[in-house]
Amino acid sequence: xxxxxxxxxxxxxxxxxxxxxxxxxxxxxxxxxxxxxxxxxxxxxxxxxxxxxxxxxxxxxxxxxxxxxxxxxxxxxxxxxxxxxxxxx
Numbered sequence: 001x002x003x004x005x006x007x008x009x010x011x012x013x014x015x016x017x018x019x020x021x022x023x024x025x026x027x028x029x030x031x032x033x034x035x036x037x038x039x040x041x042x043x044x045x046x047x048x049x050x051x052x053x054x055x056x057x058x059x060x061x062x063x064x065x066x067x068x069x070x071x072x073x074x075x076x077x078x079x080x081x082x083x084x085x086x087x088x089x
Contacts, residue, residue, distance in 0.1 A: 001078060001082075002054075002057065002075050002076065002077050002078065002082060002086060003051050003052040003054065003075070003076045004051075004072045004074075004075055004076075005036070005048070005050065005051060005072065005073045005074040005075065005076060006051075006070060006071065006072055006073065007039065007048075007067060007068070007069050007070060007071045007073055008048075008069070009069045009070075010041065010044075010046055011041070011043065014041050014042075014069060015068060015069060016041075016066055016067060016068050016069065017039040017040060017041045017046075017066065017067065017069070018039065018040045018041075018064065018065065018066040018067075019037055019038070019039055019061050019062070019063050019064070019065055019067075019073060020037075020038045020039065020040045020045060020063065020064070021037065021038045021063055022036065022037050022059060022063055023035055023036055023037055023038070024036045024037070024050075024056050025056065025059070026056050026057065026058060026059055026087070027055065027056065027083070028055070028056050029054070029055055030050040030053060030054065030055070030056060030076065031050065031053050032049075032050055032051070032052050032053045033049045033050060034049065034050050035047040035048065035049055035050075036048055036049065036050045036056070036074070037073070037074075048073070050076060051076070052076050053076075054076040054077050054078050054079070054082075054083075055076065055077050055078075055079065055080055055082075055083040056074055056075075056076060056077075056083075057074075057075045057076065057077035057082065057083035057086035057087055058074060058075045058086050058087055059073070059074045060072055060073060060074055060075070061073045061074070
């Protein structure tokens with residue numbers, strides 16, 4: 001089953017963050033808790049870990065884009081077949 005990668009709220013006053021760099025790309029395999037992106041907030045740059053193991057099926061927020069807390073940044077699929085379905089949807 002696919003898992004959404006959501007921008008977490010790392011601080012009490014955090015309202016948004018900017019994906020400064022994707023360390024993994026669509027089609028890359030990832031392990032749970034592996035760092036997949038760097039996210040800049042108004043105070044610090046945080047490393048974003050993968051919430052699950054699988055394949056990065058789709059990146060929804062480009063590097064350099066600022067989004068609100070709770071935004072879905074990417075989708076991790078359980079396997080390549082599911083990743084292909086998500087990419088083609």
